[in-house]
Amino acid sequence: xxxxxxxxxxxxxxxxxxxxxxxxxxxxxxxxxxxxxxxxxxxxxxxxxxxxxxxxxxxxxxxxxxxxxxxxxxxxxxxxxxxxxxxxxxxxxxxxxxxxxxxxxxxxxxxxxxxxxxxxxxxxxxxxxxxxxxxxxxxxxxxxxxxxxxxxxxxxxxxxxxxxxxxxxxxxxxxxxxxxxxxxxxxxxxxxxxxxxxxxxxxxxxxxxxxxxxxxxxxxxxxxxxxxxxxxxxxxxxxxxxxxxxxxxxxxxxxxxxxxxxxxxxxxxxxxxxxxxxxxxxxxxxxxxxxxxxxxxxxxxxxxxxxxxxxxxxxxxxxxxxxxxxxxxxxxxxxxxxxxxxxxxxxxxxxxxxxxxxxxxxxxxxxxxxxxxxxx
Amino acid sequence: xxxxxxxxxxxxxxxxxxxxxxxxxxxxxxxxxxxxxxxxxxxxxxxxxxxxxxxxxxxxxxxxxxxxxxxxxxxxxxxxxxxxxxxxxxxxxxxxxxxxxxxxxxxxxxxxxxxxxxxxxxxxxxxxxxxxxxxxxxxxxxxxxxxxxxxxxxxxxxxxxxxxxxxxxxxxxxxxxxxxxxxxxxxxxxxxxxxxxxxxxxxxxxxxxxxxxxxxxxxxxxxxxxxxxxxxxxxxxxxxxxxxxxxxxxxxx
Numbered sequence: 001x002x003x004x005x006x007x008x009x010x011x012x013x014x015x016x017x018x019x020x021x022x023x024x025x026x027x028x029x030x031x032x033x034x035x036x037x038x039x040x041x042x043x044x045x046x047x048x049x050x051x052x053x054x055x056x057x058x059x060x061x062x063x064x065x066x067x068x069x070x071x072x073x074x075x076x077x078x079x080x081x082x083x084x085x086x087x088x089x090x091x092x093x094x095x096x097x098x099x100x101x102x103x104x105x106x107x108x109x110x111x112x113x114x115x116x117x118x119x120x121x122x123x124x125x126x127x128x129x130x131x132x133x134x135x136x137x138x139x140x141x142x143x144x145x146x147x148x149x150x151x152x153x154x155x156x157x158x159x160x161x162x163x164x165x166x167x168x169x170x171x172x173x174x175x176x177x178x179x180x181x182x183x184x185x186x187x188x189x190x191x192x193x194x195x196x197x198x199x200x201x202x203x204x205x206x207x208x209x210x211x212x213x214x215x216x217x218x219x220x221x222x223x224x225x226x227x228x229x230x231x232x233x234x235x236x237x238x239x240x241x242x243x244x245x246x247x248x249x250x251x252x253x254x255x256x257x258x259x260x261x262x263x264x265x266x267x268x269x270x271x272x273x274x275x276x277x278x279x280x281x282x283x284x285x286x287x288x289x290x291x292x293x294x295x296x297x298x299x300x301x302x303x304x305x306x307x308x309x310x311x312x313x314x315x316x317x318x319x320x321x322x323x324x325x326x327x328x329x330x331x332x333x334x335x336x337x338x339x340x341x342x343x344x345x346x347x348x349x350x351x352x353x354x355x356x357x358x359x360x361x362x363x364x365x366x367x368x369x370x371x372x373x374x375x376x
Numbered sequence: 377x378x379x380x381x382x383x384x385x386x387x388x389x390x391x392x393x394x395x396x397x398x399x400x401x402x403x404x405x406x407x408x409x410x411x412x413x414x415x416x417x418x419x420x421x422x423x424x425x426x427x428x429x430x431x432x433x434x435x436x437x438x439x440x441x442x443x444x445x446x447x448x449x450x451x452x453x454x455x456x457x458x459x460x461x462x463x464x465x466x467x468x469x470x471x472x473x474x475x476x477x478x479x480x481x482x483x484x485x486x487x488x489x490x491x492x493x494x495x496x497x498x499x500x501x502x503x504x505x506x507x508x509x510x511x512x513x514x515x516x517x518x519x520x521x522x523x524x525x526x527x528x529x530x531x532x533x534x535x536x537x538x539x540x541x542x543x544x545x546x547x548x549x550x551x552x553x554x555x556x557x558x559x560x561x562x563x564x565x566x567x568x569x570x571x572x573x574x575x576x577x578x579x580x581x582x583x584x585x586x587x588x589x590x591x592x593x594x595x596x597x598x599x600x601x602x603x604x605x606x607x608x609x610x611x612x613x614x615x616x617x618x619x620x621x622x623x624x625x626x627x628x629x
Contacts, residue, residue: 032488032490032535032536033488035488035490035494036488036489036490036491039491039494065536066498066501066502066536066568067484067488067490067494067498067536070494070497070498070501071494073497074493074494074497097567101505101567102501103501104497104500104501105500105501105504105509343517344472344515344516344517345472345516345517346472347472348472
C-alpha cells in the first residue's frame with residue numbers, strides 16, 4: 001500500500017525546483033510542510049539571479065495541495081512587487097485544476113474601526129454603563145419584585161419543594177463555612193485589640209468591641225461575602241448554562257416566565273436563610289472573641305455574657321435583619337442579571353460567573369457602607 | 377487495479393461498563409470514496425467513529441487508518457495522524473471565543489510556519505469553497521445551523537486532509553440545507569480527492585453521497601458493499617432501512 005508522506009517528510013528544498021535561464025521548474029510535489037522554505041528560497045534566488053521575466057513551469061510537478069498553490073501565488077505576488085513579471089506554463093490536468101480551484105480570491109478589505117476621541121470614548125462607556133447595566137438591572141429588579149409579590153398569592157403553581165431545595169443549597173450548606181470564618185475573624189479581632197486594651201486597663205471593653213463589631217458590621221458582611229462567592233456564582237452559572245442550552249427559551253415557549261420559574265425560588269430561599277446565617281455568624285464571631293478574651297485578658301465567660309447583655313441592643317438585631325434582606329436581594333439579582341446576559345457559550349458562562357461574584361461583593365460592600373451610615 | 381485502502385477494521389469489539397456495544401465490526405474503506413456507516417440509533421456507529429479517531433482506545437480487534445495500525449500508536453504518531461484527518465463534528469464544535477476565520481486558521485497556525493498573510497489567504501479560499509467568505513469575521517454564535525456546519529467543514533478541510541470523518545453532519549438541518557451540505561461534501565471529495573467516512577442515518581443524504589455502505593446492526597456489520605448492492609440487498613434490516621424511499625414514492629402516487 002502506498003504510504004502517505006505528505007506532511008512529514010520535508011523534502012530537500014533543492015529537489016523542489018530548479019532554475020534554467022529565466023524558467024523556474026517545479027519538480028516533485030509541493031505540500032504545506034515545504035511552502036515556507038520554498039517561498040523564502042525562490043524569492044531570494046530570483047533576486048540574486050536578477051531575473052526580470054520569470055516563467056514558472058509546472059510540467060514536472062506531480063502534485064500540489066492548497067497551501068502549495070497559495071505559496072506559488074504568494075511568490076508571484078511578492079516578485080510582482082519587486083518588478084518581476086511572472087507567468088505560468090505547463091502542468092498536468094490535476095495540477096492545473098488545483099491551481100484554478102485554490103487560486104487566492106480577493107480578500108475583502110476590512111473597514112478600519114472608526115477612531116474616536118478620549119471624551120467620546122468616556123461618554124460611550126458611561127452611556128453603555130447606564131443603558132446596558134443600570135437600566136437593565138433596574139428592569140430585572142422590577143420584574144423580580146413583581147414576581148416575588150405575585151408568586152406569594154399563587155402557591156399552587158409553584159414548583160413543590162423548590163424553595164426548600166434552594167434554601168438548603170444557599171443557606172444550610174453555607175452554614176458551616178460561615179460559622180467557621182466568623183469564629184476565626186471574631187477571635188483575631190479580639191486578639192489584635194487585647195494588647196491595646198490591656199495597656200489602658202480597659203480589658204472589659206473587649207466585650208463591647210467584639211459584640212458591636214460582629215453584630216453591626218462583621219457578621220452580616222462576612223456572611224454576605226461568603227454567600228456572594230458561593231451562591232452568587234452558582235446562580236449566575238446555572239442561569240447562564242440554562243440560557244446557553246436554550247432551556248430558558250424552552251421555558252418561555254412553554255408559557256413559563258424564566259424569572260418566576262428560576263429566580264424567584266432562589267430569592268425566597270435567600271431571603272429566608274440569610275437572617276439565620278447572619279445570626280450564626282454573629283454568635284460564632286462573639287464566641288471567637290470570648291475565647292480570645294478568656295485566654296488573653298482573663299475575662300471569664302460569666303463576665304463576658306453579663307457584659308454582653310448590657311452592650312447588645314435591639315437595634316443591632318433589626319440592623320442585622322435589614323442588612324440580611326438587602327444583601328440577599330443584591331446577591332440573587334446580580335447572579336441572575338449576569339446569568340441572563342451570557343453570550344458565546346461555554347466561555348461566556350465563565351465570564352459572567354466571575355463578573356457576577358465580583359459585582360455582587362462590590363455591591364454588598366457599597367450597600368454595607370450606605371446602611372452603616374443610615375443606622376449609625 | 378487494486379484500490380487503495382484508507383481504513384481497514386477487523387474484528388473490532390468494544391464494551392462500556394460491562395455492556396457490549398461493538399460485537400464484531402470489520403469493514404474496509406477505499407481511497408476517493410464516500411463510505412457511509414449507517415444503522416439505527418444505538419447500533420454503535422458513533423462508537424466505531426470514535427475508535428477510528430483515537431478518542432476511544434482499541435482493546436480488542438484491529439484497525440488501520442491511512443496505512444497506520446492505530447492500535448499501537450505512540451502519542452506522537454497519533455498527533456501526526458490527526459494532521460492527516462479532517463473531522464467534522466455533529467454540532468460543528470467551533471470554538472465560540474474565536475471568529476470563524478480564527479477557527480479555520482487554527483490548525484494552520486498550530487501546525488505550520490506559514491506567514492499570517494498566507495494563512496489568511498488560505499482561510500479565505502477554504503471559506504470560499506463552502507460559500508462562507510462573508511462569515512470570516514463573525515462569531516459562531518452569530519451563525520445559523522447550516523452556516524455553522526459549513527464553517528466547521530471549512531475548518532475540517534483546511535489542512536487538505538486525505539481523509540475526512542463526518543459525524544452526522546446533517547443532524548438538525550432542513551432538507552435544503554442538508555442537500556447543499558451533501559453537494560458540498562461530494563464536491564470536496566471530487567475536487568480534493570479526499571476519502572470521506574460519513575456516519576449518518578439520513579437516507580436522502582446517503583443516496584446523494586454514498587459510494588460504499590457499511591450497515592451496522594447491534595454492534596456488528598450486517599452489510600458491506602456498494603450503494604447499489606445495498607439497495608437490492610435481501611437482508612431484512614437493510615431492506616427495511618431503505619424502504620423509507622419507496623414509502624415516499626407510494627405517498628406521492
